[in-house]
Amino acid sequence: MFHQSGGCCDGSAPMCFPRGEFRVGGQDVLLGHIAGDVPVWIGAAQFEYWRHTQVTVDVVPGRGAGMSLESPEGMRFIVRSRVFTDEENAALEAAGEPLRGA
Template sequence: MHGRVARVAITERAREVLRRLIEQHGPVLFHQSGGCSPMCIGVREFRIGGTDVLLGRLPWHTEFWISGEQYEHWKNTHLTVDVVSGRGSGISLEASEGMRFIIRSRLLTDEETTVLAAGPPPRKGADRMD
């Protein structure tokens, strides 16, 4: 395996909801601070913490951030953003559509782990340049 390894992906159904949310609200980001439901929030509505880790980017330049503590628990895992019917956090933008984003996970393969270990560490919120 050569090149980049993504730590985060998105299902087609979740991608469609994400597109609608961006059309309605402008640029958004995901933040995972615990549990299985990441928050989807307007980029100007949320301040990334210094220890938060940039897990990856999804379509339309959508960043996926995870708290430093959660990253330590999930660092050997690939996360996939999915969406289901139901209401999650009232703060998360998809709640207005009667949906909630969830995380599906799998362990990284040995090859993925090797590629990630050979690269630079993931960016943290303290590294952000606004």
């Protein structure tokens, strides 16, 4: 699973954890899934800042965060983003609030 926070350790880089090794909090927001079954969560404060933005998790050569799965692999995860169009924002508003963590 991925968790995107505004954290201290590696700025706001997405962190990748084996399933079951990171516990999402009640304020975390589910952004979606990668490859169908890998959940991507974001902290509530970051979600409010990015809620009108499409977030894409990408991988590039470089040193990953120390706690993230990719750290020893010579690769790192990054986030690319773009602002949603007015039409996309309207569709998201019509869909209602996203799922929050337990």
